[in-house]
Amino acid sequence: MGRKVILDVDPGIDDAIAIILACNSPEIEILGVTTVAGNVSIEKATRNALRILEYVGCSHIPVYPGISKPIYGELHTIESIHGENGLGDVGLPDPNTSPRERHAVDFLREIVASEKPGEITLVATGPLTNVATALLLDPSIARRLSSIISMGGAFGTNLYGCGNQTPRAEFNVATDPVAAKLVYQSGAELYLFGLDVTMRPDVSIKGDLYRRLGSSGSRCGELVYRMLHRFIDMFGSATIHDPIALSYVLRPHLFDFREAYVDVEICGDVTRGETVADLRDWLPPNLKKPPNAKICIDLKAKELLDFIFSRIILK
Numbered sequence: 618m619g620r621k622v623i624l625d626v627d628p629g630i631d632d633a634i635a636i637i638l639a640c641n642s643p644e645i646e647i648l649g650v651t652t653v654a655g656n657v658s659i660e661k662a663t664r665n666a667l668r669i670l671e672y673v674g675c676s677h678i679p680v681y682p683g684i685s686k687p688i689y690g691e692l693h694t695i696e697s698i699h700g701e702n703g704l705g706d707v708g709l710p711d712p713n714t715s716p717r718e719r720h721a722v723d724f725l726r727e728i729v730a731s732e733k734p735g736e737i738t739l740v741a742t743g744p745l746t747n748v749a750t751a752l753l754l755d756p757s758i759a760r761r762l763s764s765i766i767s768m769g770g771a772f773g774t775n776l777y778g779c780g781n782q783t784p785r786a787e788f789n790v791a792t793d794p795v796a797a798k799l800v801y802q803s804g805a806e807l808y809l810f811g812l813d814v815t816m817r818p819d820v821s822i823k824g825d826l827y828r829r830l831g832s833s834g835s836r837c838g839e840l841v842y843r844m845l846h847r848f849i850d851m852f853g854s855a856t857i858h859d860p861i862a863l864s865y866v867l868r869p870h871l872f873d874f875r876e877a878y879v880d881v882e883i884c885g886d887v888t889r890g891e892t893v894a895d896l897r898d899w900l901p902p903n904l905k906k907p908p909n910a911k912i913c914i915d916l917k918a919k920e921l922l923d924f925i926f927s928r929i930i931l932k
Contacts, residue, residue, distance in 0.1 A: 619642075619643060619644045619645040619646045620644060620645050620646065620738060620866065621645075621646050621648055621732065621736050621737045621738065622639065622645045622646065622647055622648065622737070622738050622739075622740055622866060623647075623648050623649055623650075623651065623725065623728065623737060623738075623739050623740070624636065624639060624647060624649075624650045624651070624740050624742070624863075625650075625651045625652075625653060625683070625721070625725075625739060625740065625741040625742070625743060625747055625748060626650060626651070626652060626653070626662065626666060626741075626742050626743055626859070627652065627653050627654060627655030627656045627657065627662045627742070627743030627744065628652075628656070628657070628662055628665035628666055628669065628703055628704065629655070629656035629657065629662070629665070629699055629703055629704075629742075629743070629859070630656075630699050630700075630703070630704060630705050630844045630845065630847070630848065631742070631856070631857050631858050631859040631860065632656065632662075632665075632742050632743065632859050633665060633669045633704055633844060634841055634844070634857055634859065634860050634929065635740075635742055635859035635860045635862070635863045636650065636666065636669045636670065636673075637669060637673055637837050637840075637841065637928075637929055638860045638863055638864070638867075638925060638928050638929060639740075639863060640670070640673045640674075640675045640678075640932075641673070641837065641928045641929065641931040641932055642867050642928055644866075644867055645866060645867070647675070647678050648728055648737065649678065649679045649680070649681055649724055649728065650666050650670065650678060650679070650680045650681070651680075651681045651682075651683050651721035651724060651725060651747055652666050652680065652681070652682050652683050652716075652721060652743075653683045653684055653721070653743045653744055653746050653747045654683075654684065654685045654686055654687075654692050654694070654744070654746070655692075655694070655743040655744045655788075655789060655792050656694060656695055656698075656699050656703055656743070656788075657694050657695075657696060657699065657702075657703035658685065658692075658694060659682055659683065659684070659685040661702065661703045662703065662743075663680060663682045663716050664711070664712065665702070665703050665704055666680045667680050667712035667714050667715070667716065668704070668709045668710075668711070668712050669704075669709075670712075670714075671712050671713060671714060672709065672836070672837075672840065673837060673932055674932065676712070676713070676714045679717050679724075680714075680716045680717065681716065681717050681719055681720065681721040681723075681724040682716050682720070682721060683720065683721030683722060683746070683747040684721070684722070684746045684747055684750060686746075687744065687746055687792055687793035687795070687796065688746060688749065688750070688793055688795040688796050688799075689793075689795045689883075690793075692792070693792070695788065698847075698851075699847075700847055704844055705843065705844035705845065705846060705847040705848075706847065707840065707843045707844050709840075721747045722747055722750045722751045722754065725739075725747065725748070725751040725758070726751050726754060726755050726758065729751075729755075729758050729761050729762060730755070730757075730761070732761075734760065734761045735761075735762075735763045736763065737761075737762055737763060738762070738763045738764055738765075738766065738866055739762055739764070739765045739766070740766045740862065740863050740866060741765060741766070741767045741768070741769075742767075742768040742789075742858070742859035742862055742863070743789055743792075744769075744789050744790075744792040744793040744796060744797075745767065745769065745789070745790075745793060745796040745797050745799075745800045746793045746796045748765065748796070748800050749793075749795070749796035749797075749799040749800050749803075750796075752799060752800065752803045752805075753799065756803065756804075758803075758805075759803040759804045759805035760804065760805070762805055762806070763806065764805070764806040764807070764808055765800065765805045765806065765807050765808070766808045766810070766862055766863070766865055766866065767789075767800070767807065767808070767809050767810065767862070768789065768810045768811075768815065768858050768859050768861070768862035769787055769789035769790045769797060769809065769810075769811065769892075770787050770789075770790050770797070770809055770811040770812070770879070770892035771785075771786070771787045771811045771812040771813060771891075771892060772809070772811045772813055772877070772879070772892055772894040772896075772912050773813070773894065773896070774813045774875065774894070774896070774912065774914045775813050775914075777812055777813050777814070777816040777817055778811060778812060778813035779812070780812070780890070780891070781812060781816070782890065783887070783888075783889075783890065784887075785882075785887065785888045785890070785891040786882075786888070786889060786890030786891050786892075787811060787812050787890070787892065790881060790890045790891075790892055791889065791890030792890075794881045794882065794883045794889060794890040795883055797881045797890075797892070798880065798881040798883055801879050801880065801881060801909060801910060802880075802909065804909075807879075807909065807910040807911065808865060808874065808910075808911050808913065809879065809892075809910050809911065809912050809913065810858070810861060810862035810865070810913045811892065811912065811913070812858075813912070813913070813914065814861065814913050814914070814915070814916055815856060815857075815858040815861050815862075816856055816858075817916075817918065818854065819918035819919075819922075820856075820857070820861060820916065820918045820921060820922055821854040821855055821856050821857070822845060822854065822855040822857060822922075823849070823853065823854035823855065824854075826922065826926065827842065827845065827849060827854075827855065829926070830842040830845070830926070830929070830930070833930040834930075835929070835930035835931070835932060836932055837929050837930060837931070837932045838929055838930040841929055857925070860925050861916070861921065861925075864921060864924065864925060865913075867924070867928075868920075868921070868924055871916055871917045871920055871921050871924070872913050872915070872916050872917075873913070873914055873915040873916070874911040874912060874913055874914060875896075875911070875912050875914045876908035876910070876911055876912075877894040877895055877896060877908050877910060877912055878894070878895045878905070878906040878907065878908050878909055878910075879892060879893065879894045879895075879909060879910045879912070880892075880893050881893070894910075894912055
């Protein structure tokens with residue numbers, strides 16, 4: 618069996634691609650998919666997870682619906698970006714399978730408690746509401762998980778490390794900054810994939826690579842081609858934030874990290890949701906807070922894109 622993984626998602630086009638990538642990767646065993654409100658409502662996110670799993674022939678993987686709004690504040694979904702159905706308005710049939718009755722937070726708590734410490738990796742590519750709530754109810758999850766891999770934030774390590782929801786805040790963290798703050802301070806082993814790397818042009822899908830998806834002869838490749846058409850029309854290229862974060866589980870040698878203390882602004886009028894990494898290496902040790910996260914600061918772009926492409930078109 619492969620490395621045991623839980624996917625916490627809010628599909629969303631790039632979440633859907635991450636699910637396809639995970640299902641097409643024999644190195645991992647997907648214990649379950651939990652859904653959270655973010656890109657779309659919890660109802661749409663759950664239905665989309667079921668749709669994608671069924672499309673790739675993995676409808677046996679259980680889906681657990683999670684929390685429908687942030688811990689504090691209102692939910693603002695972005696169908697304007699991901700399409701009314703959340704999948705680029707690609708017409709996929711309603712799923713034949715149903716979500717499990719158990720709540721996502723209960724599943725997370727129970728499955729982590731049932732496995733040996735260090736057995737499970739949690740990959741969270743949406744707002745961290747489910748994860749933070751599970752940690753509040755059972756703080757031991759932080760030390761029992763192998764790690765939490767989170768797509769979210771913007772840490773200012775390069776010119777792409779600014780916000781996309783606001784000038785300072787990335788969407789997943791901006792949707793629920795209280796949840797992100799709780800997770801960052803939980804003591805878990807954290808690997809953070811922010812816009813610093815996921816917005817880089819050299820890891821976006823465009824041009825010939827995009828056209829190759831459409832002509833690949835693969836069912837999954839053709840679906841991804843159709844889903845990304847909305848991004849290509851709007852932006853000229855398609856950023857694939859969530860598959861990049863998931864790829865660390867599969868090809869860790871393609872990424873470089875920097876340890877830092879990270880916190881989240883939760884009250885600022887213009888900075889709510891900003892992720893603040895303390896990058897002041899010149900501070901004397903007695904004035905520095907110990908690092909609580911590993912921030913991805915670089916990646917091998919061509920190898921990573923080639924790998925993601927090769928896995929997408931497997932089926």
